[in-house]
Amino acid sequence: MRRKLCGEFEYFRNHSLEPLSTFFTYMTCGYMIDNVILLVSGALQKKSVRDLLGRCHPLGRFSEMEAVNIADTPSDLFHAVLVETPLAPFFQDCMSENTLDELNIEVLRNKLYKSYLEAFYNFCKDHGDVTAEIMCPILEFEADRRAFIITLNSFGTELSKDAREALYPTCGQLYPEGLRLLAQAEDFEQMKRVVDHYGVYKPLFEAVGDGSGGKSLEDVFYEHEVKMNVLAFTRQFHCGVFYAYTKLREQEMRNIVWIAECISQRHRTKINSYIPIP
Amino acid sequence: MAAADLRAELDSLLLQLLWDLEELESKRVALNARVEEGWLSLSKARYAMGAKSVGPLQYASRMEPQVCVCTSEAQNGLQKFRVVRAGAQSPEEVGPREAALRRRKGLTRIPEPEVFSASPNPLNWFGILVPHSLRQAQASFQEETLKLQMVLEMKPQMEATDSFFLGLLVAHL
Numbered sequence: 428m429r430r431k432l433c434g435e436f437e438y439f440r441n442h443s444l445e446p447l448s449t450f451f452t453y454m455t456c457g458y459m460i461d462n463v464i465l466l467v468s469g470a471l472q473k474k475s476v477r478d479l480l481g482r483c484h485p486l487g488r489f490s491e492m493e494a495v496n497i498a499d500t501p502s503d504l505f506h507a508v509l510v511e512t513p514l515a516p517f518f519q520d521c522m523s524e525n526t527l528d529e530l531n532i533e534v535l536r537n538k539l540y541k542s543y544l545e546a547f548y549n550f551c552k553d554h555g556d557v558t559a560e561i562m563c564p565i566l567e568f569e570a571d572r573r574a575f576i577i578t579l580n581s582f583g584t585e586l587s588k589d590a591r592e593a594l595y596p597t598c599g600q601l602y603p604e605g606l607r608l609l610a611q612a613e614d615f616e617q618m619k620r621v622v623d624h625y626g627v628y629k630p631l632f633e634a635v636g637d638g639s640g641g642k643s644l645e646d647v648f649y650e651h652e653v654k655m656n657v658l659a660f661t662r663q664f665h666c667g668v669f670y671a672y673t674k675l676r677e678q679e680m681r682n683i684v685w686i687a688e689c690i691s692q693r694h695r696t697k698i699n700s701y702i703p704i705p
Numbered sequence: 706m707a708a709a710d711l712r713a714e715l716d717s718l719l720l721q722l723l724w725d726l727e728e729l730e731s732k733r734v735a736l737n738a739r740v741e742e743g744w745l746s747l748s749k750a751r752y753a754m755g756a757k758s759v760g761p762l763q764y765a766s767r768m769e770p771q772v773c774v775c776t777s778e779a780q781n782g783l784q785k786f787r788v789v790r791a792g793a794q795s796p797e798e799v800g801p802r803e804a805a806l807r808r809r810k811g812l813t814r815i816p817e818p819e820v821f822s823a824s825p826n827p828l829n830w831f832g833i834l835v836p837h838s839l840r841q842a843q844a845s846f847q848e849e850t851l852k853l854q855m856v857l858e859m860k861p862q863m864e865a866t867d868s869f870f871l872g873l874l875v876a877h878l
Contacts, residue, residue: 465757472830473766482757533833580834645753645836684756688748692741 428680432673433485439669446554450666453547454673456513458487460543463495463514464536467504467527470496489513499527501535517542520593530585537577537594544570548598554666561659561667568655570599571628572648578609578618579644600625649702653678657705675704711877718870725863729856736852743845749838754831759839763830771827772850774857783865786857788850 440451462483469479476496483492491508498504504527505518521538544566551562574595581591592610595601601609608621622628631647642650652674659671682701689698751759775787828835828843 461755465762468832469762472763474762478762482762484757529829530833536832537834576836577834580836584833586833643749643753643836643838681752685748685752688751692744692748694741694745697745 428683429485432676432680435676436486436673447666447669449550450554450558451669452513453543453550454670455486456517456543456547457540458484459489459512459514460487460517460536460539462487462489462492463504463509463539464532466492466495467498467535468529468532471527471529471532501527501531514539514543516546533586534590534594537573540573541594541596544573544596545598551666557662557665558667561662561665562670565652565655565659565667565670567599568627568651570596571601571605572652574599574601574606574609575618575628575644575648578612579615582614600627646700646702649678649681653702653704678702678704711873715870715873718866718873722863722866722870725859725866729859729863732852732856732859736849736856739845739849739852743842743849746838746842746845750831750836750842753836753838759831765827765830768827772847774853781865783861785861786854788854788857 436451440448443451465483466476466479469476476493479496480493489512491512494508495504498507501518501521505515505521509515509518517539520542521535527535548563548566548570551559551566577591577594588610592606595606595609597603597606599606605621605625609618612618612621619632622632631651632644634642634647635644636642656671656674659665659667682704685701686698689695747759771790773789775789777785777787779785828839831839
């Protein structure tokens, strides 16, 4: 399924001109970040480079990938490996960590993604026209989603509130006041009080179920993302359709994998818990 | 009278056996439910984080168990099972197992029970900021080990009751 999607993506990319080709490059940066983190984490766990390279996302491949595992610090990683790649501009805030341990890898991943998302957002905004009208809200939501998920997943971990705040992308609707309040939250109820001030997110948080039977926050966010991506197809002559198409295809693949797992684990009643794509 | 007493004893043993069987079955069902819950939570984590983020590629190359099952023989000859958590040091057992008195010099070394050092949290293999579903999966599997101990303790007891019952039955046929 992924190979088919990558084939389609490469087809679109090979037939694109500027600024669409830069738009496609921005889209692949997200996958490159995932691949770099996979390789660095795998090196920490002493995994074989060949196994790791086989599991990397094809859309995020770059020629210097095989050398990623030799780096011990983010600074080495940048200077030795990534300086010539499209990820180089996103490394400016990531050099402070001295070693690549589990916590610092997580911080590196989120800081890279923050820089990338802000750069992508500025590119779409500067492009203007229908692309900006479609892509800016999508990327604002993505930024806010990341802030919420980072906050929720950081409860009970060694990540401090200040370190958490430094990972929030600043191109969303929550910036600056919402992010400041979110950084101080200590549990899910406090997060809910923050979104009381944001009309877009309040109904999403109210839809989250309590207990194991209901929807999780991630499910609710995926549903909202699907709605926004479907709406991208109602406008014409903009780059956002390619982004929306790729994201909807990924959601489709997640749904298929979920259904397959429910069948193999004999949880047929849970099969319908996937996110339908209208 | 002796026959009546024997029948009464056989009946009570049989009832005890059936009660134990019912309890064992309900504990097994609860154990299986926790295991299934754990695997479903792992699938949910895979849905949230991506299929390649929760898989064998993230497992540590050298894993140390957090929980081990130790076996020993009790005084009545029954096999005893003990679930030992990492970091818990079991006291050296001295007593019925020894064949002779200890000497002051040239002490015969009794092999010490294994000490399991506390291993790092396996949740960190998948990153620091992991979703709730992955934590839930870990909690389900941890609870499963507690229920496992209860199941392991019941089985030898039931087997002993069963053999006593059969022995009594055969002896008086």
